[in-house]
Structures are given as C-alpha cells and as structure tokens.
Amino acid sequence: MTVSDRTIFLQERTPLSLLPATTLAPLARQLEPITLAKGDTVVTAEQDPQGLYILWQGKLETEAELGGVSFLPGAVLNLEALLLEQPTEQTIRTLTDSTLWFIARDQFQALVQQYPEILQTFTRQLVDAVKRLSFQFDLEQERQGVLRPYLVAKAKRGVIGRSRYGDRLRAQIREAASHRRSVLIFGEPGLEKDNLAALVHFGSTQRRLPIIKVDCGQLQASGADLFGRAGGRLGLLKALGPGTLVLNNPNELDADLVAPLAQLLKTGQYRPVGRNGETSPLVKAEARIILLSEQGLPVLGGAVAETIKVPPLRVRKTDLEDWVNYYLSLICRRRGTGRITVAPEAIRRLQSYDFPNNLRELENLVERAAAQLSGGGLITEEIIWPAQSKKRQMRLNLLNRYPDLRRFLRSPWWPDRINYGLTLGLFAVVIAVLWFGPQQRHQNVALTVFWAWWWPLILLGFPFVGRLWCAVCPFMIYGEVTQWVSEKLFPGRLQRWPRQAADRWGGWFLFALFALILVWEEVWNLEDSAYLSACLLLLITAGAMIFSALFER
Incomplete structure (x- = not known):
C-alpha cells in the first residue's frame, strides 16, 4: 500500500481525519505494518505505551x-x-488474525514536535469534550435538584393475600407493568x-429509571413546576425524562390545569408555560403517567388508557389473616422479639369489622395489640379488640357461634x-311441574310451595339473610351461565354497569315491577294458575339473563 493510500485511509477511516493532509502524509510514511495472531x-x-497502533x-x-x-479497522x-x-489504561488483545500499522513512541513524539497542530487539534477536541461534560453535569445537577423532593426509592411491599381479589389485583399490576400507557388506580x-403505583413501575422494564410522586393539590396554578417554563426553569416532566410520574389526587388539581393534563394523557404532549402570556410550542413528553384517586375521574377518566380499581379490605376478608401475620412479622423483626401469633377467634373478630380506613386502620390495630405483649406470645380476641359497643353486644354472629x-x-x-349441581336443575324441574302439572294450587306441590312459602320467606327473610339468598338465587345463576356463554361467543363485548343510573332509578324500577306482579296476581288469579306462575318465574329469569348478557357482573 502506497503512502497516498495510507493517507486516504487515515482521512476516511480513523479519528486522525481531524488533521490536515500535510500532517497525515509524514505520519503515513513512518507507519510500519505488523501482523499478530489471534x-x-x-x-x-x-x-x-510503546508507540501508536492503527x-x-x-x-x-x-x-x-x-x-x-x-475495536474494528480504523481504531x-x-x-x-x-x-x-x-500509562495505558487497558489490556487489548486480538480476536482474530490482525494487521496493524505501528509507529514507535520516539518517532511519534518527534512528529508532534515537528507538527504542533497534532497536539493543538486534539487539545482543542479535549477542551470541547470537557465543556460538553461540564454542561451535561450542570444539567444533571439541576435535574436531580428538581426531582429529589419527589423521588420514590422503592415499593414497600407486594400485594398480600390469596383471595381472588388479591389474585386479580396482582394480574392487573402485571398487565399495567407490561406497557407504558397511562393508568388510573x-x-x-x-x-x-x-x-401499587411503585409496583407497576418497578415491575416494568423501566425499573432503573426514576419514579416520582407529586400531590396535585400542591402544584402551582400556572403549571410551571410540572410543565416548566419556555426557555427557563426545568419542569418535572422534562427533568423526569422517560421515568414514571405518579399524580396523587388529580381531583384536587387547579381548574386551569385540568385541560392541559387531559391533553397530556391523550396526546403525550404539553406546552411549557410561556413568558408574558406567550404560547409556547408543544413538547413531547417521555414520561409514563399513573394517576391515584379515591374516586373515579369524570373529566380525566376518558383520557386514561387503563383503570385499576383497588378492592377495599371489607370485601377481602379472607386476606385479613395474611395481612395480620405480615404486620406482626415486621413488628417482631423491628423489635428483635420472639414470634407473635394470633388466635383464630381474633381473626374472626377482625373479619366481622368493615375497616373504613382499610389497611391503615388494620396496621394501627395490630400495632396496638402487639404493644401489649412484651415479647413473643399469642394475640387473643380480648387483646386485639378489648371493648365492645352496645350495638356489638346485641349482635349475634352466627359464624362465631x-x-x-x-x-x-x-x-x-x-x-x-349447590348452584350448578342442585339449584340449576331443580329450578328447571319446578318450572316443568308448574307448566305441565296440575294447575290448581291444592293439586300442585310446586305451586303450593311457591306461593305459601317462597314469597313470604323472601320478603321476611331478605333483610336478615339477603346475601345468602343472592348466593343461591336461580335467577342469578342462570344469568351467570348466560354471561359465561356470551363471553365465549362474543368476548370483550360486555358493557360497564350504569351504576349512577341504577342507583337513581333502580328502586323505582323494582317498585313498579312488584306493583305489576301484584296487579297480575289479582287480575289473573296467579296464585291458583300454575302455568302463569311459571311464566312469572321465566320472565324474571329472562330479565336476569338479558342484563347478564349485556353488562359486566
């Protein structure tokens, strides 16, 4: 290879291309090829260093x-x-049989003395690199200063409990961690x-990125601390980069910030606060956003991609024992004491309480109970619940008895x-007896049971054992079967239950329905006509099946 070819290689393939050709040509002349084995x-x-290698x-x-x-050719x-x-910093070996060009140390130093632009060029490059590093360091310092008050270090704990509610919550968290769309919890x-928001973040592939939690009630009305100022102060979104932003209680947002936040959730873009009322250009946000609220968000709810509803503790009674044992293990580890256990009757007493403040209240209750034991021991019902109100004293708990x-x-x-092995078939048999059997009440046992026993029992017993009746109600069982079939045939088509409309008009609807049944009973002599009673049961069942096919459970 000629000197001219080497010079062209140095200009096109190596970092030495910063030097002029008049400097590269003398260097190329002194390069000696050496061959090394793998x-x-x-x-x-x-x-x-012995010399310069290329x-x-x-x-x-x-x-x-x-x-x-x-290192590839040109290094x-x-x-x-x-x-x-x-001295050199690293040991470098050949991965394959390689050919290098070499100039000895003394020869290279002589070239540097003869051509000062070599040192000047790379010194200038080094100064530029130091300036860039200094700017990046200052920017990182500012970024850390903005984020530090809001940083979340880690998740405190996982989802505790083996109930179906706990399993569902864990599945929802795993699903939310698998993408970067916005989530409302x-x-x-x-x-x-x-x-739970921290679990979503630390369970995702972005777990090494920062996560911050911001209370919406403390944000400035202008939004400058969240969106930043155009050409000025760094905002939380810009400082966070591709991390996770947790907004707590968005219902406490200033009214002027609701629309910009909705735009951020829908489009992933926001406007920094302009100077003197000027409108700044839209900026693309990299952050993943999670909203925390104690209620649904009518305004922002439609802009959120996914919603996770956390079940209250009162519907997770089977998880109470796991939570109590978890809190007790933390207390014992913190105090360095022996193991504390809890009696079954104490757990049953806790399960009979609704816990309006949920886990916070349960943790305080367990702390107070453990404080009464100097070392390890057993927490009894009297320790964890020392006093009973008059209302509790007059209440009979059948499950404890x-x-x-x-x-x-x-x-x-x-x-x-019971439902699918007995009630499902028994209801069909009752309908058949009413439809095809004797039509007079004194001859049809199903009709006699229906009018003499069923309705009085439901009307009188529902206030006391209503939940038991709903668990084995044949109308609801056939509705569940219908919903299962509907999901198999048309997956993902079920609509949300219109809770607000149902709460407003549901009572009146039931009142009108029972009034119609009463009129029907009086006009058509329903209690002495078996097939008409079968029609009544079939109409109620049909209503349950239709609603189950349309709405979520």
Whole structure:
C-alpha cells in the first residue's frame, strides 16, 4: 500500500481525519505494518505505551471479565496516552488474525514536535469534550435538584393475600407493568395506592429509571413546576425524562390545569408555560403517567388508557389473616422479639369489622395489640379488640357461634356445587311441574310451595339473610351461565354497569315491577294458575339473563 493510500485511509477511516493532509502524509510514511495472531497482546495495561497502533485488518477487544470493548479497522490505540504522557489504561488483545500499522513512541513524539497542530487539534477536541461534560453535569445537577423532593426509592411491599381479589389485583399490576400507557388506580383511603403505583413501575422494564410522586393539590396554578417554563426553569416532566410520574389526587388539581393534563394523557404532549402570556410550542413528553384517586375521574377518566380499581379490605376478608401475620412479622423483626401469633377467634373478630380506613386502620390495630405483649406470645380476641359497643353486644354472629357453618361456607360446596349441581336443575324441574302439572294450587306441590312459602320467606327473610339468598338465587345463576356463554361467543363485548343510573332509578324500577306482579296476581288469579306462575318465574329469569348478557357482573 502506497503512502497516498495510507493517507486516504487515515482521512476516511480513523479519528486522525481531524488533521490536515500535510500532517497525515509524514505520519503515513513512518507507519510500519505488523501482523499478530489471534489472542496476541497488543497493549498491556499500566505500561508506558510503546508507540501508536492503527488497526488496518482484523478485530481487537479489551480484556474484561464480562466482555470487553471491541475495536474494528480504523481504531487508533495509545493516542491519548502518548499525547498526555500517561500509562495505558487497558489490556487489548486480538480476536482474530490482525494487521496493524505501528509507529514507535520516539518517532511519534518527534512528529508532534515537528507538527504542533497534532497536539493543538486534539487539545482543542479535549477542551470541547470537557465543556460538553461540564454542561451535561450542570444539567444533571439541576435535574436531580428538581426531582429529589419527589423521588420514590422503592415499593414497600407486594400485594398480600390469596383471595381472588388479591389474585386479580396482582394480574392487573402485571398487565399495567407490561406497557407504558397511562393508568388510573382508584380506591378508598388507606389502600396504599401509591405502593401499587411503585409496583407497576418497578415491575416494568423501566425499573432503573426514576419514579416520582407529586400531590396535585400542591402544584402551582400556572403549571410551571410540572410543565416548566419556555426557555427557563426545568419542569418535572422534562427533568423526569422517560421515568414514571405518579399524580396523587388529580381531583384536587387547579381548574386551569385540568385541560392541559387531559391533553397530556391523550396526546403525550404539553406546552411549557410561556413568558408574558406567550404560547409556547408543544413538547413531547417521555414520561409514563399513573394517576391515584379515591374516586373515579369524570373529566380525566376518558383520557386514561387503563383503570385499576383497588378492592377495599371489607370485601377481602379472607386476606385479613395474611395481612395480620405480615404486620406482626415486621413488628417482631423491628423489635428483635420472639414470634407473635394470633388466635383464630381474633381473626374472626377482625373479619366481622368493615375497616373504613382499610389497611391503615388494620396496621394501627395490630400495632396496638402487639404493644401489649412484651415479647413473643399469642394475640387473643380480648387483646386485639378489648371493648365492645352496645350495638356489638346485641349482635349475634352466627359464624362465631357455629364454626361448622363457617367451614361449610368456605367449602367448595358453597355456593358453586349447590348452584350448578342442585339449584340449576331443580329450578328447571319446578318450572316443568308448574307448566305441565296440575294447575290448581291444592293439586300442585310446586305451586303450593311457591306461593305459601317462597314469597313470604323472601320478603321476611331478605333483610336478615339477603346475601345468602343472592348466593343461591336461580335467577342469578342462570344469568351467570348466560354471561359465561356470551363471553365465549362474543368476548370483550360486555358493557360497564350504569351504576349512577341504577342507583337513581333502580328502586323505582323494582317498585313498579312488584306493583305489576301484584296487579297480575289479582287480575289473573296467579296464585291458583300454575302455568302463569311459571311464566312469572321465566320472565324474571329472562330479565336476569338479558342484563347478564349485556353488562359486566
């Protein structure tokens, strides 16, 4: 290869292209080719450099335990060490048979003395690099200063409990962690929604990025602390980058910030606050946004991609024992005391309470109970619930009085085996007897049971055992079967239950329905006409099936 070819290679393929051709030509003249076999050492760490190496053919790699940096043709070795007169930093070996160009140290130093532009060019490059690093350092310092008050270090705990509600919540968190769309987590106070947001973040592939939590009630009305100022102060969104932004209680947002936040959720864009009322251009946000609220958000709800409703503790009674044992293990570890256990009757007492403040209230209750034990021991019902109100003293808890009843209600028989093994078929038999059997009341046992026993029992017993009746109600069972079939045939078509409209008009609807039944009973002698009674049951069942096919459970 001629000197001219080497000069062209240096200009086109190496970092030395910053030097003029008049300087590269003398360098190219003094380069000597050397050939090394695979695995040979080119440069040894912590040694004075022997000279300048330029890789022409082959592949090199730094020596490292977890895989080093590779060098391809055009790489220049020892340039910094020679210019700064320092030892080499890394050991470099050949990965393949390689050909390098080499100039000895003394010859290179002589070239530097003869052509000062070599040192000037790379010194200037080094100064520019230092300036860039200094700017990046200052920017990172400002970024850290903006984010530091809001940083969330870690998730406190996972989702505790083995109930179906706990399993569903874990599945929803895993689903939310698998994407970067916006999420609304809402539920009653004391349910640790901020911890669930942290679980979503730290369970995602962006777990190494920062996560911050901001209370919306403390944001400036202008939005400058969230969106920043055009050409000025850094906002939280810009400082956060591709991290996770958790907005707590967005219902407390200033009215002027609702529309910009809705735009951010829908389009992923926002406007920094302009100077003197000027409108600044839209900026693309990289952050993933999670909203925490104690209620649904009518204004922002439609802009959120996914919603997670956290079930309150009163519907997760089977998880109470797991939560109590978890809190007790934390207390014992913190105090360094022996193991504290809890009696079954104490758990049952807790399960009979609704916990309006949810986990926060339960944790305080367990703390007070554990404080009464100096070391390890057993927490009894009297310790965890020392006093009873008059209302509690007059209340009979059948589950505490009859443990066998509790075990039955927790068994597979209740309610699934009873519903699908007995009630489902028995209801069909009753309809058939009413339709095809004797039509007079004194001859049809199903008609007699229906009018003499069924309705009085429901009307009188519903206030006391209404939940038990709803668990085995044949109308609801056939509705569940219909919904299961509907989901199989038309997956994802079920609509949300219109709760507000149902709460407003549901009572009047039921009143009108029972009034119609009463009129029908009086006009058509319903209680003495078996097939008409079968029609009544079929109409009620049809209504349950239609609504189950249309709406979520």
